[in-house]
Amino acid sequence: MLNAVKNLLTRRQIIGSGMGILGVGVAGVVTRNSPAIAQPAYKPAKEPPIPDEKKLGWAVVGLGKFATQQIIPSFSQCKQSKLVALVSGDRAKAENYARQYNVNPKNIYNYENYDSLRNNPEVDIIYIVLPNGLHAEYTIRGAQAGKHILCEKPMANTVEECQAMIAACNQANRKLMIAYRAQYEPFNLEAIAIAQKKQLGQLKAIVADHGRNLDPKDPADVWRMNKKLAGGGSLFDIGIYSLQAARYITGEEPTEVCAMTYSTPNDPRFKEVEENVNFILRFPSGVLANCTSSYGYSSTKRFQVFGSNGTLELDPATDYYRHQLTVKREKVQEERQIQEQNQFALEMDHLSESVMQDRQPKTPGEEGLQDVRLMLAIYEAARTGRTISVDSRE
Amino acid sequence: MLNAVKNLLTRRQIIGSGMGILGVGVAGVVTRNSPAIAQPAYKPAKEPPIPDEKKLGWAVVGLGKFATQQIIPSFSQCKQSKLVALVSGDRAKAENYARQYNVNPKNIYNYENYDSLRNNPEVDIIYIVLPNGLHAEYTIRGAQAGKHILCEKPMANTVEECQAMIAACNQANRKLMIAYRAQYEPFNLEAIAIAQKKQLGQLKAIVADHGRNLDPKDPADVWRMNKKLAGGGSLFDIGIYSLQAARYITGEEPTEVCAMTYSTPNDPRFKEVEENVNFILRFPSGVLANCTSSYGYSSTKRFQVFGSNGTLELDPATDYYRHQLTVKREKVQEERQIQEQNQFALEMDHLSESVMQDRQPKTPGEEGLQDVRLMLAIYEAARTGRTISVDSRE
Known part of the structure; x- marks a missing residue:
């Protein structure tokens, strides 16, 4: 665990710092200031999964049907993403899923202590699977907690909310991706x-x-x-x-x-x-x-x-x-x-890879705003x- | 031939007179003033074909691809309709089809002598298979020649043309049907x-x-x-x-x-x-x-x-x-x-039957006007x- 935390911290310092350190990050991927000027079309990783301790850690926010039946089971198919935390208003339900998916119970959060995710270096990315009207609040709070965000579609209820979400992620220098799974399927x-x-x-x-x-x-x-x-x-x-x-x-x-x-x-x-x-x-x-x-x-x-x-x-x-x-x-x-492939796994790995490579994901906040x-x-x-x-x- | 003409004349006198003579027309079908007040849904005739001399005689106007490849060959599937005349600007072409489909060469017309169809009692119904912009003229001239009309879709280019076509057929007391084959398929x-x-x-x-x-x-x-x-x-x-x-x-x-x-x-x-x-x-x-x-x-x-x-x-x-x-x-x-059935034959027989029963066809001029x-x-x-x-x- 300690090694994993160390790895994540190192990765975050290198990749997420926004300081554009030139060099090669984890898993041999190239960081922001590499020669990749024009962003090539995204290809799902064909390599074998990276070692578990190098995968990015994900928190899933909201444990409704879609999260529990589709998203959470799909981490097992991910090559660069792992489930490390759950956020729910229902502690017992969260504990149940934590047991089932081997999530450390200390990584169970609720909507009040959600912001304290900032203190959890195991979590790199937050996946917002809440009702649409809550997307803006939890995206903004998540970015302010220093995490990258995958947010379910539709991005939010209004243009203003979308713009605020994009601004918050930019300001925190975090990636924001909208979960348009079909674009990874x-x-x-x-x-x-x-x-x-x-x-x-x-x-x-x-x-x-x-x-x-x-x-x-x-x-x-x-x-x-x-x-x-x-x-x-x-x-x-x-x-x-x-x-x-x-x-x-x-x-x-x-x-x-x-x-x-x-x-x-x-x-x-x-x-x-x-x-x-x-x-x-x-x-x-x-x-x-x-x-x-x-x-x-x-x-x-x-x-x-x-x-x-x-x-x-x-x-x-x-x-x-x-x-x-x-x-x-x-x-x-x-x-x-x-x-056929697990589109949820491909989608989540795309964001993990985008974070690791410090690249704009294929379906960023601007894509959600446009819709x-x-x-x-x-x-x-x-x-x-x-x-x-x-x-x-x- | 004489018998056929006689039959047709008799039928026309009874059914097409607009005088609503109560009684049973040809082939045992009931004429206008029968107890059928609400018009029931149309059912294609399941009976065997009526004798050839009792079938209504059709003239096809325009010998393009659709007429020659679909319409004309479909008369062989008709139970109440027979091809008896052709109208074309191309005499040689018409003679060729007349030979092929056993149409009497005296029943070949062109666009100039088209109106003289009025003098041909073998022809009960004219099927207009001309370019849309000519539908109104040939429908109106056909009705004025005393014939019932099946007109290809679209009925005409303008609302005014459609209205004039309906009026001409009403005035001549002739049926007007638009060839919406899908409604018979x-x-x-x-x-x-x-x-x-x-x-x-x-x-x-x-x-x-x-x-x-x-x-x-x-x-x-x-x-x-x-x-x-x-x-x-x-x-x-x-x-x-x-x-x-x-x-x-x-x-x-x-x-x-x-x-x-x-x-x-x-x-x-x-x-x-x-x-x-x-x-x-x-x-x-x-x-x-x-x-x-x-x-x-x-x-x-x-x-x-x-x-x-x-x-x-x-x-x-x-x-x-x-x-x-x-x-x-x-x-x-x-x-x-x-x-699967020949929709063109069903469609043409529907108009023949409507004429014989003196009923409004299922797709009358008003249907074409609406489109x-x-x-x-x-x-x-x-x-x-x-x-x-x-x-x-x-």
């Missing part, structure tokens, strides 16, 4: 490559649909009916995957959006947040993307890309596993065989019945 | 039944996509690049299938539309007509439909329906054959086994960047 990466390498010819349209039935009896869904905690309805929760797909498939930022929303009257789930949002995005290259988002239809997580020479469909596109990628060209339909800005524009377009111009990132 | 009928019988629960969204690469070297496509002949671009030609699907699946009329269009700059195909149109329709029950239409992407003819308890996908949905209907409920995916009205509203929404309210049929 191999089937999605293959779809992006196919589209951007023009294997479908010139891209013309994208159709992306994400829906599920919000379950008012599921504790993981209860807070999503609360506007203050959720920020928005289906759009903020899952429509964001449709929006993301359109953005990462084109590799462009939309310039215009029009939209309509609908919520079933008298459905108690939709007193505060919306049920359905349909929207169209215009991209600079001319691609028009039709997206749907719903809390009212049965499970749907798919997108389709239409090009001049072919189409691809990823269905499911943004599930946890069992993705299916079909490419159709010249009437020949082919199902792509791709090695929040766009989602608010989508709401505005629906509310006003007008096509809204959206500037690219400021 | 068994897979589409099954999809409609599944949706409207609530087998997917409450409908939430429809996604309908129709695209193909317009081929400037294909004579069948050349006139489609001409605004005056085509009326519009991809929307008028194939986006109309997306629009239709949204309407017939819901069984409702949209109340609002928003849209965006895009045409590749400097693409010679899109000097006069648009390439891509994406639009959203709002229906009274709350269903929001996302539709695409393109002359720039590889062949796509599909729609998907999202309900609270399941989804269905028809892909291809509006091809000539080999449709595929997939229904997914509670994670169980099922491909529906449906007997033209909606398509023009879609263009307006795209042009103005505003959500356009569309009144239901006047």
